[in-house]
Amino acid sequence: MAALNKLFQEQKRRSLVVAPVETSIFDLLKCGPGPSSSHTIGPMKAGYDFLSLCREKLPSFQKKPNHFLVRLYGSLSATGKGHGTCAAVLAGLLGHSPEKCPAGLLKEISNNPDEHYTQMLGEIPITLSLRNVIYDNVVHDFPYNNTLVIALMDTEGETLFEREYYSVGGGFIQWKGWKAPTFGKPIHPYQSMRDLQRRLEQTGLTLHELLLDNETAITGNSRVAVLKYLDELIETMIMGVKRGLAKEGVLPGTLNVQRKACMLYEKAQKHNIAHERFLTHLNAYAMATAEENADGGVIVTTPTCGASGVLPALLYAMRYDMHIGDRAVREGFLAAVAIGFLAKHNAAIAGAEVGCQGEVGVASAMSAAMLTHARGFNAIYTANAAEIALEHHLGLTCDPVGGYVQIPCIERNAVGAVKAYNAFLLAISEDPKSHRVSLDSAIEAMGETGREMNAKFKETSLGGLAVSMVNC
Numbered sequence: 340m341a342a343l344n345k346l347f348q349e350q351k352r353r354s355l356v357v358a359p360v361e362t363s364i365f366d367l368l369k370c371g372p373g374p375s376s377s378h379t380i381g382p383m384k385a386g387y388d389f390l391s392l393c394r395e396k397l398p399s400f401q402k403k404p405n406h407f408l409v410r411l412y413g414s415l416s417a418t419g420k421g422h423g424t425c426a427a428v429l430a431g432l433l434g435h436s437p438e439k440c441p442a443g444l445l446k447e448i449s450n451n452p453d454e455h456y457t458q459m460l461g462e463i464p465i466t467l468s469l470r471n472v473i474y475d476n477v478v479h480d481f482p483y484n485n486t487l488v489i490a491l492m493d494t495e496g497e498t499l500f501e502r503e504y505y506s507v508g509g510g511f512i513q514w515k516g517w518k519a520p521t522f523g524k525p526i527h528p529y530q531s532m533r534d535l536q537r538r539l540e541q542t543g544l545t546l547h548e549l550l551l552d553n554e555t556a557i558t559g560n561s562r563v564a565v566l567k568y569l570d571e572l573i574e575t576m577i578m579g580v581k582r583g584l585a586k587e588g589v590l591p592g593t594l595n596v597q598r599k600a601c602m603l604y605e606k607a608q609k610h611n612i613a614h615e616r617f618l619t620h621l622n623a624y625a626m627a628t629a630e631e632n633a634d635g636g637v638i639v640t641t642p643t644c645g646a647s648g649v650l651p652a653l654l655y656a657m658r659y660d661m662h663i664g665d666r667a668v669r670e671g672f673l674a675a676v677a678i679g680f681l682a683k684h685n686a687a688i689a690g691a692e693v694g695c696q697g698e699v700g701v702a703s704a705m706s707a708a709m710l711t712h713a714r715g716f717n718a719i720y721t722a723n724a725a726e727i728a729l730e731h732h733l734g735l736t737c738d739p740v741g742g743y744v745q746i747p748c749i750e751r752n753a754v755g756a757v758k759a760y761n762a763f764l765l766a767i768s769e770d771p772k773s774h775r776v777s778l779d780s781a782i783e784a785m786g787e788t789g790r791e792m793n794a795k796f797k798e799t800s801l802g803g804l805a806v807s808m809v810n811c
Contacts, residue, residue: 359528360680363558364550365568367679369510369640370575371437372445373632374744376644377485377689377798378415378422381506383440386431388512389489389502390458396500397461402493404460407432407467410475413484414691415506417477417799421592421742423449423635425472428487432467433458437510445635446591465491477799483507484691484797508689508697510640525553532681532722532778539718546718547673569669576628576639576651577658583627583636590633592743599749600627618757620660625652625756629749642679642688645695645737645744646702648752650675653706653759663713671713675705678725681778686786690737690798693789695748699755700732700785704778706759707766716767724766726778728759733781734788736796738803747804 371380386409393404409428411419419425426448430440433456448454452469459465479486483505490501503515527542527549529535539549554565583600590596600623607619629648632638641650654672657663663671679688682701687693707724716724732755740746766774795802 357530359525359530359534360553360684361522361525361557362680362683363522364554364565364676365558366511367509367640367642367676367683368572369437370572370637371510371640371644372427372440372442372635373638373644373647374635375422375424376510376640376642377506377508377691378419378424379427379445379644380437380510380640381485381508381512382411382415382424382428382487382504383431383435383437384510384512385487385489385504385506385514386428387434387436388431388504388514389491390432390434392502393460393491393500397463400491400499402495402497402499404463404465404491404499405494406465406492407458407471408490408492409472410488410490411472412475412479412481412486412488413477414798415485415487416474417801418739418742419474421739421800422744425449425469428472428489429456429467429469432489440637442637443635449591481505483513485689508687508692509642509683510644523556523559526556527553531685535677535681536718536722545670546677546712546721547670550673550677566669569672572639573654573668573672575637576641576654579628579631579636579638579647580624580651580655581627583629583631584623586630590630590743590745591635592741592745594741594743594745596633596743596745596749598630600624600630617656617660618760621652621656621756621760622753624655625649625753626749628652629752633743633745633749641675641705642683642701643690643698645690645748646698646752646755648749649699649702649755649759650706650709652752652756653710657710657713667713667715671709671711674712674718674721675709678705678708678778682729682782682785685779685782687789692797693785694735694792694797695737695751696729696732696735696785697789698737699751700729700735702752703732703755703759703762704729704781706756707762710759710763711766714763714767719771720766722778723769723771723774724762726774726776726781727765728755728762729778729781729785730776731758731762733784734792736792736803737798738796738805739798739800740805740808742800742805746808
């Protein structure tokens with residue numbers, strides 16, 4: 340374990356970030372199947388990318404291709420079974436991208452481990468099955484924890500072509516030799532919340548207007564296209580809550596976890612005290628999406644799959660409990676994106692890198708910012724709300740029991756949503772000049788805490804509840 344922890348620390352000890360945020364909304368927020376952005380969406384993207392490369396390189400192969408072979412390393416190996424990593428990469432190799440993955444496909448693949456599938460490379464049939472996915476070393480020397488190596492093999496078991504992929508969190512992937520894609524440059528560059536607030540003062544823009552200016556400059560998409568995409572994401576999240584509220588039963592896996600969102604929502608109607616009814620609703624909304632994620636349903640990475648219940652809970656409550664208009668909701672959503680950008684840029688959002696403080700903690704901060712901005716408060720209040728939410732998740736470990744994104748993940752989403760609402764209340768109730776901790780400080784602390792956190796608490800299921808619950 341000491342060697343594993345040393346590996347994690349060495350991988351994340353990098354020089355201070357000096358480049359501005361250049362991430363697109365389209366990259367941070369993705370639709371795809373749960374339960375994990377780093378363990379499900381990332382590996383599926385890797386499989387899909389590898390299939391495309393093999394088709395391009397087919398004429399150059401000297402021998403006839405026969406089958407694919409996948410090796411999982413690090414946290415992908417340690418908790419890949421519970422996260423459905425093997426099914427996800429297989430789905431990618433079968434030609435499915437996360438955003439277009441058919442509902443229930445991963446569950447179907449997982450439930451049929453002996454099934455053999457055929458994928459065509461030109462006119463050559465390539466066989467693949469879950470037996471072609473190998474859970475390899477947890478401790479390794481690759482530059483990123485979540486590493487997978489995909490190879491195309493010939494009939495004699497020799498490698499024709501392979502690529503080393505890294506699932507770096509939030510559904511983002513890189514590979515050996517990867518170079519950041521070239522996009523446009525932001526009109527209003529910023530690296531920190533302090534920089535961002537300075538830009539707002541200089542331009543007189545609101546937070547959501549500045550985000551839209553940068554997005555159109557980075558991607559080349561029109562404002563109309565960006566807003567359309569945001570509306571689609573919002574509706575995906577709303578529908579995810581509705582689906583989750585309507586379902587009952589037991590979630591997949593060996594933990595026998597019962598869905599509770601429907602029950603919570605029904606019990607909320609019986610509360611006579613208004614704030615108890617509202618908070619129970621908020622818990623139900625968060626657990627509805629988190630349960631959908633655990634069941635492999637389609638969610639939005641906000642900023643990850645494992646934390647995908649937090650922001651939709653606030654969003655759903657804003658529309659149906661607080662009756663905030665769609666325009667204000669969308670503008671608040673853009674404020675949430677700004678917080679997600681900063682957390683990813685200056686620390687990390689993957690449980691395998693910094694623990695759950697980077698997943699549910701960042702999701703809670705994003706949600707607090709969304710509500711604060713949507714309610715008409717300026718960027719100072721918005722940043723303070725995000726800081727409060729993040730500060731009180733610092734040190735939160737990622738210890739999924741059995742490798743499933745269920746215990747403690749589902750209830751943790753609910754608690755993160757309630758913390759976001761409370762952070763909003765605290766931020767708007769104080770004089771912002773009296774607020775002592777900056778968002779930049781909280782993000783820096785999250786990064787440092789993540790680097791120093793023992794590796795067994797970073798999505799390996801080797802510590803915390805993942806061990807104590809089994810031992811008791």
